[in-house]
Amino acid sequence: MSNLIPVFKPWVPEWLIRITLLLVVLPGIILFSLSISNVGAAAGYYGISPNDAQYSMIILYAATASFVVLEKRFFRNIASKTYLLISVLLLVTTCYICYYVHTFFVLLIFRYIQGMLTCASLSITLTLMFTRLHSERSKEIGYSVVYCILLCVSPLSTLFTASIIDDFNFNVIYKCAIYSFLPGAILMCIIMNNVRLNRKLPLYQLDWASFVIYSAGLCLIGYIMVYGQQYDWFDDKRIVYSVAIVIALFAVFVFRQLSSKRPYFHIQAFKSRKFVLAALLLFVFYICRGAFGVTTSFMSSAMGMDPIHVGYLLIYNLAGIIVSVTISSRFLLMKKPLRHILILGFTLLLAFHVYMCFVFSSQVNTEDLIIPVVLQGLGAGMLMTPVILFVISSSPVQYGTTGSAVGIFMRFTGFSSSIALINYFQLYRQNDHANRFQEQLSQLNPLAVQKLAVYKQALTGKGIAADQATKIANGLLNKNINAQAQLRFAVDYYQLISWVLLALILLVILFPSANRTIINLKSRQPAPVVY
Known part of the structure; x- marks a missing residue:
């Protein structure tokens, strides 16, 4: 970064910088949950099945997870202001196309492109955000705020899109997304100087082959998880061929990483038992997050609640998230044992699931759901920041961004596996x-x-x-x-x-080394795993 020219213009107050950064971050994160905020409305508008609507979200997630390593090279090559404006402009363009398109295959293509562009815009924005935070305390608070927003996006998008879809066609939410990008982009254009945050690296020797192999593998994993039950799993040749191709792709990918001097990410990181435990915790956490969809589905089908009233009930979930994120952040700042925080968070989620086993009934009232919905928010908020920071901090330092890349992979597979498990249980049980x-x-x-x-x-x-x-x-x-x-x-x-x-x-x-993990917040660059 230049010592002569600051990133932001000298006359800009700090509060305006932070608000502007949030205005850019929020629309990008909300894009993730648009397809599943109202699956029925999306399926009805495009003339597709609910599984197709879910896959349009999975394809965006796969693009983000696979592009996150390669994106760093582009980030280091282009000046920050130019990079951000290009990303936002292209995102607005893809939203405009999604607004007009009616063909599902074309929608998938541009949702995939949106995933890559969202990765780029969030990477630069979060990097700018964390360069404003210098002390460990401020960085911890910054991480907690970002993860809190990430947790709150799903219920908030349900609440806001419900009222829009009630009066307009589903595609109008893409028009709203376009308008939501503009205030932050315009403000950033005004208050930023066009400087570089890192030394420029030329765009040569990009590992496009690893990116294509990895991305294709993730898209196929998502395809298997979403459509496996619909096609009766291995009784259908499409699933059999997809599984075979995934195995072949990842075998080639692993061999390529082990033999490369500059691997896409380091497979050797999995030799650390602590890192494997952290990845497992993140995987199970996202399966539990996906399980909350059974509760919201129960509200709609068994209780007959419309999406707007489901959104109102999820406000209690938001309250639980905000309270518990604040508490977990405080625990981390006080250097409380990480193992105790993890046990508390997973115990809260356990209490939610056990409680709901007694609540599921055709005679239940809305008031009966308030306590479990709050419990779910408390558990999710208590775990989000510690688990993700556990993944990042337990990754060996010499392997760079591998911890972040694996973290996104585990979140992707956890969410996809949750869809597959729910579909399986819903059909057979x-x-x-x-x-x-x-x-x-x-x-x-x-x-x-x-x-x-x-x-x-x-x-x-x-x-x-x-x-x-x-x-x-x-x-x-x-x-x-x-x-x-x-x-x-x-x-x-x-x-x-x-x-x-x-x-x-x-x-x-029984795994005491979790207590000995040091949460490392000294890095000035935010972890891409926050997506």
Whole structure:
């Protein structure tokens, strides 16, 4: 960085710099959750399945995860102001195209490009943000604020997009994204000097081959996880071929990294048991985050809540996140044992999943969900900053940004695996419970007969003919059976997650070296894993 010219113009106050940086960061992060903020609306607008809508988000995530290492070379080659404006301008262009496009394949292409551009814009913005923070205390607070925003984006996007989609077509959210980029970009253009943050590195010997192999592998992993259940896993040739290609791609990728003088990232980092534990914690944490989708789905289907009211209930989740991020940040500043923070966070998530096993019912009220929703926010907020900093700090120093790259990979695979697990349980466990209920009906269970009589009496009381009332009553009973089967699937899945969390808590207790990990915040560059 130049010693003569500052990054920001001298007349700009510090508070304006920080607000402007946040205005640039927020739209980029929100792009991640647009596709899944309202899966039904996205699927309906583009004429695609809900799995297709989920995959459009996965493809963006895969692009970010694979480009994060290569992006650093571009970052070091172009002046900061130019780099930021190019990234934002191209992001606005892709949002404009996504606003007009109706073809799913074209949408996937530009969502992938958005992933790469989001990686670039967030990298420069977060780097600028952390260069303003000099003490370890201020950096810790900075990390906590960024991770808090990252956790809050999903419920916030649900809340804000619900009201938009209620009045407009789904594609309007891309127009809103365009407008959201403009204030931050205009302000940055005014207050920044066009200086370099690092010594310029020429764009030669870029490892495009590793990027293409790695990116293709991640896209296929996402494809397998999202569509595996829909195609009945290995009974379909598409899944079999995809798995074979993934294995081949990653075999080539690993061989290439081990034999290269300048590897894309260092496979040797996995020799550290502490690093493997940190990566495992991050993987399970994102599976648990994905499991929260079962609760929001329960609010919509079983309780009949519309997206706007689901968003209102998620405000309690936001409150829990903000409170617990503040507490975990304080714990880290006070040098509390990392193992204690991790145990507390995973225990809160365990309490949420166990609590929900008793809450899942067709008779539940909105007030009954407030406590578990807050618990989930408390657990997620307590873990987010410590777990990610644990991954970064446990990565051997000589391997550079490998910790950050692996961190994003574990987040990607954790989120994708969560989708696959939910799809699997929803099909097999829900069908299993539905079949059991149907068997009880075929045996003329007195409770079923009584329920049918209640339905029929209510319908005939409204003037419906007896034969028609019988047909409608049978339909209502079948609908009730499907609803109960869905509730049982939710209980089964949350019981599984509870056992996984319990095993993970025991692993942290029995792995004392987690306490000896030093959270390193001395680096002036932010970790890309924050995406």
